[in-house]
Amino acid sequence: METFWVSLSAALAVAIPALATAWAQSRIGPAAAASLTEKPELSTTAIIMIAIPETMVILGFVVAVIIMLRGGGAAG
Amino acid sequence: MIVPMAKVRLIGAHAHLVDAIRVVQDTGLLHLAQPPTLGVPSAPASPALVERRIRQLRRILDDVLVTRGLLRTPSPPPAPTDTPDIHTLARWARDAHRLRRQAERLRDRRASLEEERALVVRYQRFFGAFASLEAARSRLADVSAYHVVLRRDQSGHLDRLRSALRERLGDSFELLAQVLPSGETAVLLLVPAGFAQRIDALLAEARVQEVPMPAGYGGTLAEAIPRLLQRFGEIPSELAALDEELAGLARRHGAELARAEAALHDELQRRQALGLSGGTAHAFVMEGWLPAGREPTLAAALDRHFHGQVVLETIGREHWHAADAPVVLRNPRLFRPFEMITGMLPLPRYGTIDPTPFVGVFFPMFFGLMVGDIGYGIMLALLAAVLHWRSRPSTTLRSVSEVAGACAAFAIAFGFAFGELFGDLGLRWFGLKPLLFDREHEVMAFLGLAVAIGVVHIVLGLLLAAFTSRRHPRAALGHGLSALMVLLVAVAMLAALGQLPRALLTPAAITALVAFPVIVVLEGIVAPIELFSTFGHILSYARIMALGTASVMLAIVANQMVGAMGSVLVGVVFALLFHLVNFGLALFSPTVHALRLHYVEFFGTFYSPGGARYEPLGRWSPSRERPA
Numbered sequence: 001m002e003t004f005w006v007s008l009s010a011a012l013a014v015a016i017p018a019l020a021t022a023w024a025q026s027r028i029g030p031a032a033a034a035s036l037t038e039k040p041e042l043s044t045t046a047i048i049m050i051a052i053p054e055t056m057v058i059l060g061f062v063v064a065v066i067i068m069l070r071g072g073g074a075a076g
Numbered sequence: 077m078i079v080p081m082a083k084v085r086l087i088g089a090h091a092h093l094v095d096a097i098r099v100v101q102d103t104g105l106l107h108l109a110q111p112p113t114l115g116v117p118s119a120p121a122s123p124a125l126v127e128r129r130i131r132q133l134r135r136i137l138d139d140v141l142v143t144r145g146l147l148r149t150p151s152p153p154p155a156p157t158d159t160p161d162i163h164t165l166a167r168w169a170r171d172a173h174r175l176r177r178q179a180e181r182l183r184d185r186r187a188s189l190e191e192e193r194a195l196v197v198r199y200q201r202f203f204g205a206f207a208s209l210e211a212a213r214s215r216l217a218d219v220s221a222y223h224v225v226l227r228r229d230q231s232g233h234l235d236r237l238r239s240a241l242r243e244r245l246g247d248s249f250e251l252l253a254q255v256l257p258s259g260e261t262a263v264l265l266l267v268p269a270g271f272a273q274r275i276d277a278l279l280a281e282a283r284v285q286e287v288p289m290p291a292g293y294g295g296t297l298a299e300a301i302p303r304l305l306q307r308f309g310e311i312p313s314e315l316a317a318l319d320e321e322l323a324g325l326a327r328r329h330g331a332e333l334a335r336a337e338a339a340l341h342d343e344l345q346r347r348q349a350l351g352l353s354g355g356t357a358h359a360f361v362m363e364g365w366l367p368a369g370r371e372p373t374l375a376a377a378l379d380r381h382f383h384g385q386v387v388l389e390t391i392g393r394e395h396w397h398a399a400d401a402p403v404v405l406r407n408p409r410l411f412r413p414f415e416m417i418t419g420m421l422p423l424p425r426y427g428t429i430d431p432t433p434f435v436g437v438f439f440p441m442f443f444g445l446m447v448g449d450i451g452y453g454i455m456l457a458l459l460a461a462v463l464h465w466r467s468r469p470s471t472t473l474r475s476v477s478e479v480a481g482a483c484a485a486f487a488i489a490f491g492f493a494f495g496e497l498f499g500d501l502g503l504r505w506f507g508l509k510p511l512l513f514d515r516e517h518e519v520m521a522f523l524g525l526a527v528a529i530g531v532v533h534i535v536l537g538l539l540l541a542a543f544t545s546r547r548h549p550r551a552a553l554g555h556g557l558s559a560l561m562v563l564l565v566a567v568a569m570l571a572a573l574g575q576l577p578r579a580l581l582t583p584a585a586i587t588a589l590v591a592f593p594v595i596v597v598l599e600g601i602v603a604p605i606e607l608f609s610t611f612g613h614i615l616s617y618a619r620i621m622a623l624g625t626a627s628v629m630l631a632i633v634a635n636q637m638v639g640a641m642g643s644v645l646v647g648v649v650f651a652l653l654f655h656l657v658n659f660g661l662a663l664f665s666p667t668v669h670a671l672r673l674h675y676v677e678f679f680g681t682f683y684s685p686g687g688a689r690y691e692p693l694g695r696w697s698p699s700r701e702r703p704a
Contacts, residue, residue: 043420044420044421044671044675047668047671047672048671048672048675048676050668051668051669051671051672052672052676054619054669055616055619058618058619058622058623059615059618061622061625061626062523062618062621062622065519065520065523065625066520069519069520
């Protein structure tokens, strides 16, 4: 039973930030594309802007790994 | 590094101004600055006159460029050393204008012929069908003809149309139809001339459209078809004649136009330079920057031409601001390709730090840490070799290939460190053991390594910030103390986790507590926020571990496909495809995140953008295009 909760916690730790990242990128993507059509020189800024929300899911992934390792969810 | 610059001043007799500008242009060293204000009313060049001349030159250049584009003449030769006199300029202006009109007329005629050819081709598929239908029509007199083409999916419309016509006109119409090879149906409808209006309404009701009559070929399709067929034969030869005429113009005038383009670019730059001179009615003065140490080259060139009538003096460093100086980056050959990455941001200000050498070390390192696989590294190295082979020196593609080569080298090196060859294939086939640790199983060790690299990178950035702001001791001390705080917190945490002797915990914590209020005093109330933000930036380096772990897991999943598909062959194919996908991801994601770690986390600590590019007055060449 404990493995179930550990696994669920780890899954949520990734899933919720992933949804947040997806939502943020869905807003940034079109804005970046629109900016690039007018000013192609903003490509670097656009890449950075799109990569910024990925921090959430990456840190979520790190937290999930820690939960799995510390909570014993990774055993077996 | 940012090349140190020297500011110089040219002073000479007003009569030598134009020649002096030409000498400066020939040496190609001086980036001109705004003219100095001398506190005297007169200037050697009237701004209005200079502006007018520039406008005139731009007009001629525009004619030349448009004409060259239309005639598709080859690239201009190296800029001529002689300066065009007023008669040559007038001739170029006249010829370019005339040639432009001539070339535009030929272009328009060509476009119109192309349009006509497209129209004829469009109608060609109906010709045969309508021609035979028209032959039947010729037996009837005083009738209106309607030409309709029904699409393949409209074939049912024909019966409906026939019934509707019979309902309204009785037997006083004739409907001839022929199925085309394309599946469409050509329909010729013949009705007494008086029924025209009713037929228009009926066709609209049946949702079928009459084939529009091409303009200029007669009132009916019967008249149009022979003329269209005749034009179909004539147009290619007319197009060939036009092309020959354009080619003839290019042959006769191409070389002269190319020479005019180069010379006009040069002349335009000289005129613009004239606007950057100051002085009196008898003397001129110009100021500008050039790389430190190149002053004797320019001085010698001026001396050769003017024998002391135009002199060059170096302006002392204390008389100009670093913010005004232009920036040129010059790095060792090893790091030069990485200027491409720095160049994606605005140039750093003069007097600050060019981060290219640091990017040259850390960018491929981060990439290698994230990919960390001998197999993928070799694939990337092969890709880099192909790019290198296909690219020319000093191009962006060449830089990309060299950066990719460095990334591949780091990926292979870390592949040995983590014992990975296409995931766990190295271990299974060759018993490859990790030299550092196994990324698949020792995730926490990888996380620790990623954060430790983050600490090093950010502390380096803070130290660079302290160095950059060395003329402002308060700011420099603040950045230095921030770096110290980061190190102290890292030491305290490692001591608390038992990775360092526990005896270090108390001294590190106390020193950090003492340093904190000092930072607040030095940098103000924003200091604590910036400090927390710095720790956030360090944690952001965990992405190295996250992407690295994802990469190795995907590679292992790909290998497991071989045994999971029932058939070994299908499994191998799927595994190869999955590895290919993983390689594609390995090219994209680590690049974007390594860039982000540099642009946001690292550069954010010290980088001062806003430097003006060093653009010396020089001879124009096609590869050195600058806005006129």
